[in-house]
Amino acid sequence: MITTSFLRVLQAVAFLASLWSLSSYGASLSESSSVLSAGEKWRKILKEARGQSVYFNAWGGDQQVNDYIRWTAKQVRQRYDIELKQVKVSNTADVVSRILAEKQAGRDSDGTVDMIWINGENFRSMKNHGLLFGPFSEQLPNYRWIDTREKPTTILDFGEPVEGLEAPWGMAQLVFIYDQESVQAPPKSAADLLKFARKHPGRVTYPMPPDFVGTTFLKQLLLELAQQNPALFQPVGPDSFDKITAPLWRYLDELHPLLWREGETFVQNNLALTPLLDDGEILLSMSFNPSYASSAIANGELAESVRTYVHSDGTVGNTHFLAIPYNARAKAAAQVVINFLVSPEAQLHKADPDVWGDPTVLSMGKLAELDKRHFSELPLGIATLSPEALGITLPEPHGSWSTALEAEWQKRYRQ
Structure with missing residues (x-):
């Protein structure tokens, strides 16, 4: 929280x-x-x-x-x-x-x-x-x-x-996307997302880092799981990185087997999530553009029942x-x-x-x-979402954290 x-x-x-x-x-x-x-x-x-x-x-x-x-x-x-x-x-x-x-x-x-x-x-x-x-x-x-x-x-x-x-x-702000016809109560926190994935195995995924949205999703989880440690807004150091990111890796170790294709395969970018959501293969998508879902609906890429939401305590933005x-x-x-x-x-x-x-x-x-x-x-x-409904914009961690997170993610999950 x-x-x-x-x-x-x-x-x-x-x-x-x-x-x-x-x-x-x-x-x-x-x-x-x-x-x-x-x-x-x-x-x-x-x-x-x-x-x-x-x-x-x-x-x-x-x-x-x-x-x-x-x-x-x-x-x-x-x-x-x-x-x-x-x-x-x-x-x-x-x-x-x-x-x-x-x-x-x-x-x-x-x-x-x-x-x-x-x-x-x-x-x-x-x-x-x-x-x-x-x-x-x-x-x-x-x-x-x-x-x-x-x-x-x-x-x-x-x-x-x-x-x-x-x-x-x-x-710009991270928003999540779902279809009201398939999901009545989308998860509005990292903890809720894990519960949602357990209830719907194989129906959740995220873009593979270093895709920008994929890395942003990691930062969103980290902000929620690491108790908003002020060190996240300072240049990353070896000791601080290992300690602060430990809850993130434990979370992903539990989440990945529940993901689409059991977490063995990830899409290359957030745009690739759109056809998977439209086909019903997955139940949730995400974008760093709050207007993306509306544009996709207007272009015929998503159903008119699709909506966006943010986590209750804010999402990463810049x-x-x-x-x-x-x-x-x-x-x-x-x-x-x-x-x-x-x-x-x-x-x-x-x-x-x-x-x-x-x-x-x-x-x-x-x-x-x-x-x-x-x-x-x-x-x-x-x-x-209206500006009011977008809620709190959570600041990006210091830029050095992105590179470190991407490298560690690749080391743990792609080798």
Whole structure:
């Protein structure tokens, strides 16, 4: 069970990270423009941003995402006289390497990247190498709508404190999928899942790590079984790994013989679970996209009776972010674009499943009543949970745990 004390620890860590970032920003502001109020400083940024071009390096493998960025470009051109130009990339790590090469070559201004879509290890790498501009995110006028309380992943990126160096843009969260015609009471905890597998032998499975969803499932189990040990949010060490993961391996040793094909065979990714669920071979599926089941229903891949659910005490989620390299040409315009992208208007448009369907980083409790109503009226899809129903987002363990878990899983179950 995710304990109240554990959530308080996460919120305390997030609060301290936020304080650090705000104090750092306050110090730099007092040194550079102590006579300017926050409003005056933002007006100065808006003025400087006019006429600038922003080269936005972002993954280009999804047409809905590309269309949304094109819509954003039109909006910021009309409103702020900013040219937003998407540079489509297939691997964000390559962009990070390019910025690092620019730094090593002494190119500390006039860089080739103005904005980058980022999270996880790429963020940690940029942060550790001093490749990020900021802290800047908390000074954005629209940052006040961000949900840092119920979504601690907005300020803890795979266990790494954000410290104002990137701005939350969208969410992803582990959801489980079932057919109401076959399952009336889906299991809502790791303990319940084991009981469910005993009752329905051969009807449960999960994707094989290192598939991202498969590894996320392992992390979900670990968070629940290891009593939310704070060490999970620190770099993994040999001693801590063996001790903390022991309950996970005991659990999997008991679960695997009850799985589809007795745990001897695993599907390669979560997409391969869909036809198995549709054919009735398995009773549960999973995805890291809360809208996936609705899309599969709309595409005829799943029955209309399919629904999604989360565990009672939360499921693993993460946030994807927008950052500005330290040597960006158009820092002012990049901040203006990012501020627009975290506005209620832009977040609402992005959350529309006909546009993108990306869950919002905003707090419904902070929004004006009209904005809140617009979010509540979104056509989420028949199987998509509302932001409230998604419940608590559990932060990812430190990124080093993923690699260690995958290696140990392969050692134990594939050799």
